[in-house]
Amino acid sequence: MVRHFKRGYVVIKERSSFKYFSKSDGSFNDLMSKSIAFHDLKQSTFIFPRVKDSNPEERYIEYETLTNIVNIREVYIRFMKGDLSECEAKKIFSDVGKALADMHKLLKLKNKDLILKNEKFSSLLKGKEISFGKNCAFLHTDYGFSNIFINLDQKICIIDPYANNYTSSNIVNAWGPVEIDIATFLMCLEGLIPFKYLLYLSGKKIDILKKAFLAGYYSIVGYEQDREHLKKATMLFLDVYLYHRYKSRVLVMAIKVYIFVIKKVKFSS
Ligand SMILES: Nc1ncnc2c1ncn2[C@@H]1O[C@H](COP(=O)(O)OP(=O)(O)O)[C@@H](O)[C@H]1O
Numbered sequence: 001m002v003r004h005f006k007r008g009y010v011v012i013k014e015r016s017s018f019k020y021f022s023k024s025d026g027s028f029n030d031l032m033s034k035s036i037a038f039h040d041l042k043q044s045t046f047i048f049p050r051v052k053d054s055n056p057e058e059r060y061i062e063y064e065t066l067t068n069i070v071n072i073r074e075v076y077i078r079f080m081k082g083d084l085s086e087c088e089a090k091k092i093f094s095d096v097g098k099a100l101a102d103m104h105k106l107l108k109l110k111n112k113d114l115i116l117k118n119e120k121f122s123s124l125l126k127g128k129e130i131s132f133g134k135n136c137a138f139l140h141t142d143y144g145f146s147n148i149f150i151n152l153d154q155k156i157c158i159i160d161p162y163a164n165n166y167t168s169s170n171i172v173n174a175w176g177p178v179e180i181d182i183a184t185f186l187m188c189l190e191g192l193i194p195f196k197y198l199l200y201l202s203g204k205k206i207d208i209l210k211k212a213f214l215a216g217y218y219s220i221v222g223y224e225q226d227r228e229h230l231k232k233a234t235m236l237f238l239d240v241y242l243y244h245r246y247k248s249r250v251l252v253m254a255i256k257v258y259i260f261v262i263k264k265v266k267f268s269s
Pocket residue numbers: 004005006007011018049063064065066067146147159160
């Protein structure tokens with residue numbers, strides 16, 4: 001049995017399932033309906049684990065275990081290292097974009113909690129010149145490397161659609177501009193991988209993946225986002241994430257310089 005202590009809930013891995021114990025009273029029902037809505041979406045671009053069991057008194061939701069899955073961060077690292085072809089990588093990251101677009105198009109929840117009004121999220125935007133577009137949807141709110149996988153059938157698998165706690169908190173039925181989920185993934189593509197792999201980063205390869213991801217997304221929704229706004233949001237989230245993770249402005253600056261300098265060198269070589 002493996003325990004993960006996380007923001008709103010505790011995750012316990014059992015033999016054939018994952019149990020999420022909700023720590024707060026209020027969110028249990030919302031987590032439950034969001035999970036069911038996710039699993040029931042009539043689409044073919046991704047898989048979300050089925051809810052096997054739940055118990056409102058004990059406040060747990062038990063999900064089936066997705067088997068034979070590889071985390072998308074690992075796929076990213078393989079591509080950076082040259083162990084995965086450009087063609088395969090483009091297909092996979094385009095599918096990650098398509099899955100997100102399908103989610104935004106199809107996910108419907110009963111209540112809308114406006115993410116722009118979320119205390120944490122709105123405090124991030126204070127004093128920043130970031131404006132989001134008009135395209136809104138129910139959001140995943142943590143569409144990053146850790147929550148996206150690919151299985152043996154090359155299908156995208158998604159888990160954990162709850163507030164990531166560094167850009168927003170205590171929000172389940174998050175409704176807001178789609179750029180929030182898009183920029184969260186773009187932030188990961190900038191190079192959120194363990195230090196030991198940073199030397200493999202290549203600006204050229206990162207651009208290939210960004211383009212593939214966005215092209216996949218746009219192919220489903222049929223419109224494009226403003227590039228500058230996306231870039232600003234991506235950089236803001238990167239700062240916020242790194243600070244949340246490393247708790248030191250100096251370290252954050254050092255990591256950013258390292259990531260961007262390496263990519264630049266690789267780009268020109
Ligand atoms: N239904 C599931 N099937 C397979 N693996 C899962 C499932 N739920 C969680 N996991 C695994 O447990 C890890 C932690 O789960 P997650 O809900 O993302 O918590 P956290 O974001 O706090 O790490 C995931 O990265 C994944 O490896």
